[in-house]
Amino acid sequence: MARMGLKVAVYGGSGYTGGELLRLLSGHPEVGGIEVSSRQHAGKVVGDVYPELAVRETFVEAGEIDGSSLDVAFVAYPHMESAGLVKELLAAGTRLVVDLSADFRLPDVAMYEEWYGPHPAPELLEEAHYGLPEVFGSPEGGRLVANPGCYPTAAILALAPVVKRIAVSSVSVNALSGVSGAGAKPTQKSHFVSANENVSPYGVSGGAPRHRHTPEIETMLRRFAPGTPNVTFVPHLLPISRGELETIYVDLPEGAELPGAGDVLGWFAEDYDGWAFVEGRPEVPQISHVVGTNRARLSVAVDERAGRLVLFSALDNLLKGASGAAVQNMNLALGYAETAGLEYLR
Ligand SMILES: NC(=O)C1=CN([C@@H]2O[C@H](COP(=O)(O)OP(=O)(O)OC[C@H]3O[C@@H](n4cnc5c(N)ncnc54)[C@H](OP(=O)(O)O)[C@@H]3O)[C@@H](O)[C@H]2O)C=CC1
Numbered sequence: 107m108a109r110m111g112l113k114v115a116v117y118g119g120s121g122y123t124g125g126e127l128l129r130l131l132s133g134h135p136e137v138g139g140i141e142v143s144s145r146q147h148a149g150k151v152v153g154d155v156y157p158e159l160a161v162r163e164t165f166v167e168a169g170e171i172d173g174s175s176l177d178v179a180f181v182a183y184p185h186m187e188s189a190g191l192v193k194e195l196l197a198a199g200t201r202l203v204v205d206l207s208a209d210f211r212l213p214d215v216a217m218y219e220e221w222y223g224p225h226p227a228p229e230l231l232e233e234a235h236y237g238l239p240e241v242f243g244s245p246e247g248g249r250l251v252a253n254p255g256c257y258p259t260a261a262i263l264a265l266a267p268v269v270k271r272i273a274v275s276s277v278s279v280n281a282l283s284g285v286s287g288a289g290a291k292p293t294q295k296s297h298f299v300s301a302n303e304n305v306s307p308y309g310v311s312g313g314a315p316r317h318r319h320t321p322e323i324e325t326m327l328r329r330f331a332p333g334t335p336n337v338t339f340v341p342h343l344l345p346i347s348r349g350e351l352e353t354i355y356v357d358l359p360e361g362a363e364l365p366g367a368g369d370v371l372g373w374f375a376e377d378y379d380g381w382a383f384v385e386g387r388p389e390v391p392q393i394s395h396v397v398g399t400n401r402a403r404l405s406v407a408v409d410e411r412a413g414r415l416v417l418f419s420a421l422d423n424l425l426k427g428a429s430g431a432a433v434q435n436m437n438l439a440l441g442y443a444e445t446a447g448l449e450y451l452r
């Protein structure tokens with residue numbers, strides 16, 4: 107007998123975030139049917155291509171999925187490839203689209219075009235809800251969720267409670283990530299021989315830091331703290347499969363009083379009270395504290411000698427940084443508990 111429940115589709119199911127979505131959605135109590143697209147593997151059973159997933163659905167071409175029949179579509183395509191499909195799905199009547207790419211994160215077309223390229227569906231930017239619910243609220247009732255980038259999720263969760271409360275004069279993010287953040291297609295940067303036994307800074311070009319997550323972090327923080335200064339953001343590739351850690355240096359204006367660590371932990375507790383997956387704790391988070399979970403763990407150290415706050419933020423790039431957050435957003439958008447299907451990842 108067919109299971110009742112939500113009919114969902116994962117577009118780009120052969121990728122890392124797509125695979126993680128299949129794993130999460132297969133065990134989700136509200137999901138009744140899953141369709142999954144892949145160009146390379148169309149016609150093959152998911153679990154035959156990826157035995158670690160043990161999913162019995164068959165990959166199909168994206169065009170074979172009827173968007174009008176879907177409750178939820180997760181689009182896990184590269185940026186600039188995603189927006190066209192998102193537009194088609196919404197026009198077809200898909201109830202909710204969660205886009206994992208960056209295509210609907212920046213509300214300003216000119217900014218998108220500066221950092222990415224021509225936008226394929228700018229008319230939808232205004233309607234997209236930036237899917238970091240612990241900071242920007244639930245997307246309940248909306249049709250389009252722009253799932254945040256993994257690095258911006260970690261940075262915004264740590265910084266929002268601070269910039270909301272005190273003026274800051276500089277913000278520098280030192281970010282570390284596992285190789286799955288670079289996606290399933292190997293590149294010179296992500297090839298085993300390049301990444302193994304190595305740590306490399308990247309996102310620096312023409313002698314300046316220039317990673318496309320910089321404007322995402324700045325734009326989102328300025329929504330409630332318009333005076334947030336330009337952010338220096340430098341990511342580094344670690345020889346691990348997954349997980350992300352950011353150490354964030356925050357300077358205060360001349361003469362401003364430095365808050366204590368207890369103050370900042372109190373702000374984290376106040377802002378994230380009632381949310382299941384975000385927690386400030388006294389100990390400094392490590393990647394091993396969050397890998398395989400949908401947690402973001404935050405902490406703080408106060409450098410009184412230098413007059414500077416040091417924030418820490420750790421998450422799993424494929425879960426709270428992508429697919430776990432996407433399922434959390436689906437839950438909230440459709441009125442379920444944020445933890446539905448994710449309880450074991452707390
Ligand atoms: N990896 C991470 O940690 C995070 C990723 N993201 C974002 O999520 C999205 C997916 O990332 P990730 O899973 O890592 O990426 P992958 O490269 O692992 O997977 C993307 C999948 O999309 C399909 N695809 C690629 N190009 C196209 C295209 N032009 N048209 C249609 N399908 C295409 C491919 O499947 P096939 O060739 O089989 O069709 C591919 O497997 C990206 O936008 C990424 O930036 C966001 C946060 C974190």
Ligand SMILES: CC(=O)N[C@@H](CCC(=O)OP(=O)(O)O)C(=O)O
Nearest residue numbers: 206207208255256283284287288
């Ligand atoms: C290690 C690594 O390469 N990480 C990726 C993470 C970005 C990502 O996947 O997020 P978006 O959806 O915003 O592109 C990068 O720096 O490009």
